[in-house]
Amino acid sequence: MTNQPPAPQEAPHFTKELLIDAMRHLSADFAAAQSGEGGDERALSRLAHAQKIGLDKLAPEAVATMESAMTAVRDLTWPGGLDQRYLGLIGVVETLARISTELLPHNDKTAHLTDLAPVMHASWVASGRRLRARLADRMRGLCVVIDPQMTKDRPVTEIAQQALSGGALAIQLRVAPGDIATAERVHELCAASGALFVIEDRADIAAATKADGVRLPENGLPLDAVRKVLTPWQIAGTSSTTADEARSSIRAGADYVAMNTADGFDALRALRMHHPEGGPPLIAYRGITAKNVAEAANAGADGFCATTAVTESPNPQAAAERLIAAFKQGQ
Numbered sequence: 001m002t003n004q005p006p007a008p009q010e011a012p013h014f015t016k017e018l019l020i021d022a023m024r025h026l027s028a029d030f031a032a033a034q035s036g037e038g039g040d041e042r043a044l045s046r047l048a049h050a051q052k053i054g055l056d057k058l059a060p061e062a063v064a065t066m067e068s069a070m071t072a073v074r075d076l077t078w079p080g081g082l083d084q085r086y087l088g089l090i091g092v093v094e095t096l097a098r099i100s101t102e103l104l105p106h107n108d109k110t111a112h113l114t115d116l117a118p119v120m121h122a123s124w125v126a127s128g129r130r131l132r133a134r135l136a137d138r139m140r141g142l143c144v145v146i147d148p149q150m151t152k153d154r155p156v157t158e159i160a161q162q163a164l165s166g167g168a169l170a171i172q173l174r175v176a177p178g179d180i181a182t183a184e185r186v187h188e189l190c191a192a193s194g195a196l197f198v199i200e201d202r203a204d205i206a207a208a209t210k211a212d213g214v215r216l217p218e219n220g221l222p223l224d225a226v227r228k229v230l231t232p233w234q235i236a237g238t239s240s241t242t243a244d245e246a247r248s249s250i251r252a253g254a255d256y257v258a259m260n261t262a263d264g265f266d267a268l269r270a271l272r273m274h275h276p277e278g279g280p281p282l283i284a285y286r287g288i289t290a291k292n293v294a295e296a297a298n299a300g301a302d303g304f305c306a307t308t309a310v311t312e313s314p315n316p317q318a319a320a321e322r323l324i325a326a327f328k329q330g331q
Contacts (some may be wrong), residue, residue: 015085018092020073023066030066034059086127087232094120121228125253128232135212136235136255138196139281141169142324144316145200145307146186148176152312159311160186166320170196172215172305175205183209198237203229215239215258223252239285243271246282255280258305262286265299272300290322294330 032038033050050056097117106112144163151159160171171190175183183199187209190197199206199214203226206214213235216226226236237256238249246257246267259268261284268284275282284296285305296304306323313319 015088016073018089020070023070023073027063027066027070030055030059030062034063083127083130087124087131090120090124090127091232094124125227125232131233132213132235132255133280135196135233136237136281139170139237139256139283140302142167142320142327143170143172143196143198143283143303143305144168144310144320145172145174145285145305146311147174147307148179148182150308150311156182157185157189159316160189162316163310163320164189164193164195166310166317167324168195168310168320169303170198170212172198172200174200175202180205180208183211187211198235203236206230206234213237213255218245218260223249223254227253237283241267243267246271250280256283257281258283258285259301260286261288261292261296261299261301265295268296268299268301275300288323290319290326293323293327297327297330 029046029050032043032047033056036047036051038044038047055062094117097113097120100111100113101117104110104112106114142163144160146156146159146163148156156173160173163171171186173183173186183205187197190212196212197209199209199211201214201217201220203214203216203221205211207229211234214226214230215237216223216239218239218241220239223236223238230236235255236253237258238246238252238254239258239260240246240249241260246259249257257271257280259271259282261268265284268282271282281302282300283303283305284293284299284301288296288304288306289309293304293306304323304327306320309323310316310319
């Protein structure tokens with residue numbers, strides 16, 4: 001029997017080891033907080049503080065979960081690719097830098113990372129750019145905007161399901177104040193259909209519901225402020241009336257641009273004329289019906305938004321199907 005060469009060893013994986021080491025230390029602190037046992041004065045000090053903030057009550061679940069997670073990270077692929085690697089590593093440094101900047105006193109005896117925090121945040125946002133681009137690319141079709149006040153008294157979830165069954169690639173929801181439950185249910189319907197779920201205007205609700213992203217209104221919050229609320233992998237679209245406004249949004253990092261076409265398609269045509277190949281999707285919105293959606297496509301729209309043409313239709317599914325067919329005819 002010939003000797004077989006040894007199996008190749010996996011190269012050191014810093015991200016993986018960082019996560020395992022962090023969980024190992026945290027697991028020990030959780031366990032000590034529960035048991036009240038520490039090996040030295042420093043350990044006793046840590047466990048006393050952990051008990052003060054309530055980690056001892058979370059310890060059984062936290063320790064068991066981290067033990068399972070450490071095994072999974074050792075044995076399975078993590079974090080999956082370079083995009084995820086940089087999101088993880090930069091996110092760790094960004095979080096520590098922000099805590100230092102915002103919570104520690106700024107004096108000559110305490111390390112604070114005031115200059116590092118914003119640079120790491122910008123790097124964290126940049127590290128999610130490819131993931132956001134892939135999500136935004138799925139906006140190239142029908143996005144149904146659902147306003148709970150424009151459904152002819154039918155449930156939002158019913159309209160959403162019919163729109164998705166009719167071929168909508170995205171649902172944009174105008175969230176009624178405090179109605180997180182409906183947003184979460186619509187998100188579930190979108191996920192089951194492979195469609196995007198976008199919140200209108202409210203970045204805080206998009207973050208809370210883990211939506212695919214948010215679309216900002218004209219004259220809404222600036223993109224850089226919204227990026228502080230969203231994760232780097234959640235998309236942020238903007239709304240514009242003129243081509244110049246849209247170009248400014250693109251330079252600021254918009255993942256897609258919705259062009260207001262209520263007064264016609266000239267601004268959309270002007271924007272498309274100089275839009276770079278592979279640039280963010282251009283979406284026509286406002287006033288779109290089955291009668292003019294082909295013109296939107298002909299003017300250069302990659303996708304389009306429809307509201308009452310679907311949500312107030314007696315048959316939202318059929319309305320969505322008609323809009324999509326007409327749009328394709330104009331492409």
